[in-house]
Amino acid sequence: MSTPAIELREATKRFRGSSGIMTAVQDLTISIRPGEFVAVVGPTGCGKSTTLSLVAGLEPASSGEVIVHGEPVRGIPAGIGYMFQQDAILPWRSVLDNVATGPRYRGSSKKDARQAAAAWVDRVGLAGFEGFYPHQLSGGMRKRVALAQTLVNDPRILLMDEPFSALDVQTRGLMQDELLRLWQGSGAAVIFVTHDLEEAIALADRVVVLTAVPATMKAEFAIDLPRPRDVEAIRLTTAFLEIYREVWQSLRDEVARARRGATLSGN
Numbered sequence: 599m600s601t602p603a604i605e606l607r608e609a610t611k612r613f614r615g616s617s618g619i620m621t622a623v624q625d626l627t628i629s630i631r632p633g634e635f636v637a638v639v640g641p642t643g644c645g646k647s648t649t650l651s652l653v654a655g656l657e658p659a660s661s662g663e664v665i666v667h668g669e670p671v672r673g674i675p676a677g678i679g680y681m682f683q684q685d686a687i688l689p690w691r692s693v694l695d696n697v698a699t700g701p702r703y704r705g706s707s708k709k710d711a712r713q714a715a716a717a718w719v720d721r722v723g724l725a726g727f728e729g730f731y732p733h734q735l736s737g738g739m740r741k742r743v744a745l746a747q748t749l750v751n752d753p754r755i756l757l758m759d760e761p762f763s764a765l766d767v768q769t770r771g772l773m774q775d776e777l778l779r780l781w782q783g784s785g786a787a788v789i790f791v792t793h794d795l796e797e798a799i800a801l802a803d804r805v806v807v808l809t810a811v812p813a814t815m816k817a818e819f820a821i822d823l824p825r826p827r828d829v830e831a832i833r834l835t836t837a838f839l840e841i842y843r844e845v846w847q848s849l850r851d852e853v854a855r856a857r858r859g860a861t862l863s864g865n
């Protein structure tokens with residue numbers, strides 16, 4: 599068996615806040631294979647982003663282990679790409695230069711960086727827009743730039759935190775298809791955090807349901823839908839609806855629990 603791309607072993611994360619210590623993630627154990635696409639769902643504020651921060655080395659675990667490619671995480675591991683809800687594209691740089699930033703930072707010559715960037719700009723469907731600036735782009739086009747910016751670094755692991763949630767439904771569907779097309783065959787392991795259960799099922803090989811805070815594993819579901827997938831079409835299939843019903847049953851209780859918690863704490 600190959601080394602997992604990502605492993606959390608009873609990982610726990612506590613934060614010190616104004617009202618004492620709170621546990622965001624508790625004894626979370628999960629293992630993700632290279633090339634596997636895992637979607638993580640859970641109620642609002644349950645600790646999904648914190649889980650990504652542990653894997654990304656942005657936050658150290660309070661206890662337990664976080665292992666990436668067989669090595670305990672200390673600082674940001676090599677070969678990780680991120681995409682967040684808010685993209686990190688620089689307003690003063692053109693599309694091409696935004697995408698070339700990563701390779702430049704990693705030591706490529708200007709010429710090589712721009713060449714790699716041009717190939718990715720083309721691959722995400724933005725050929726002809728290389729010289730445009732972010733304010734001249736639509737929300738969907740900005741997401742395409744952010745995707746190119748992430749993928750140009752050839753990440754072995756992709757951490758995605760609600761990357762498409764700010765987009766309108768139609769554009770979101772297009773971006774989901776685009777992501778699958780670009781990820782397919784890349785060998786990258788993906789953790790995709792979302793509030794949208796349909797999105798999770800349409801994209802992933804496995805859906806992990808987290809409990810209300812503190813996040814721990816509630817259940818996991820293998821998504822045996824065929825690939826390549828057309829996310830719009832797959833949502834209408836009977837197999838999809840059956841999986842949806844099953845996963846929603848598990849998630850629903852946690853959403854209700856989180857709501858009760860929020861009401862009790864006055865949030």
Ligand SMILES: Nc1ncnc2c1ncn2[C@@H]1O[C@H](COP(=O)(O)OP(=O)(O)OP(=O)(O)O)[C@@H](O)[C@H]1O
Nearest residue numbers: 613614615622641642643644645646647648649811
């Ligand atoms: N740096 C921090 N310091 C203190 N508390 C934090 C910190 N980061 C997160 N938390 C707390 O940990 C809990 C989990 O937060 P987290 O952002 O991981 O949840 P989430 O599931 O990603 O939320 P959402 O669904 O709203 O995006 C929250 O109660 C949050 O306030």
